[in-house]
Amino acid sequence: MAVGAMMARIGLVAHDDKKAEMVEWAKRHSDRLCRHELFATGTTGGRIRDEAKLEVYLFKSGPLGGDQQLGARIADGGLDALVFFIDPLTALPHDVDVKALTRLATLYGTLFACNRATADAVLMALEAEKR
Numbered sequence: 001m002a003v004g005a006m007m008a009r010i011g012l013v014a015h016d017d018k019k020a021e022m023v024e025w026a027k028r029h030s031d032r033l034c035r036h037e038l039f040a041t042g043t044t045g046g047r048i049r050d051e052a053k054l055e056v057y058l059f060k061s062g063p064l065g066g067d068q069q070l071g072a073r074i075a076d077g078g079l080d081a082l083v084f085f086i087d088p089l090t091a092l093p094h095d096v097d098v099k100a101l102t103r104l105a106t107l108y109g110t111l112f113a114c115n116r117a118t119a120d121a122v123l124m125a126l127e128a129e130k131r
């Protein structure tokens with residue numbers, strides 16, 4: 001991404017117990033988020049689109065490959081930041097996909113927020129950063 005308050009490509013994902021929190025966060029920051037290009041796993045993105053009224057590109061649902069699609073975007077250099085509200089208390093059938101996504105975000109140095117506090121900081125960083 002290049003300079004100033006330019007559009008960033010942001011991935012949004014939330015596990016089921018965290019979806020309400022993600023939607024609330026997206027609503028609170030909708031004036032900021034609408035300036036960026038948003039990508040999300042299917043169910044998370046559908047809720048953000050419907051409830052926060054934001055334009056979101058929807059990948060497949062996480063358990064059906066959506067985490068992998070976001071990971072592929074990271075590997076291709078197509079994502080500037082990832083906001084992923086992970087549920088640490090629930091076992092997931094696609095845990096390997098979750099690990100793969102967080103691994104790729106780490107490997108490629110993607111701005112990565114896993115809770116509301118760091119998500120706020122990531123948004124601020126995207127706006128402040130001189131790129």
Ligand SMILES: O=C(CO)COP(=O)(O)O
Pocket residue numbers: 013014015016040041042043044045060061062063066067094098
């Ligand atoms: O399971 C998820 C991420 O691991 C989220 O997928 P959904 O947004 O489709 O529920």
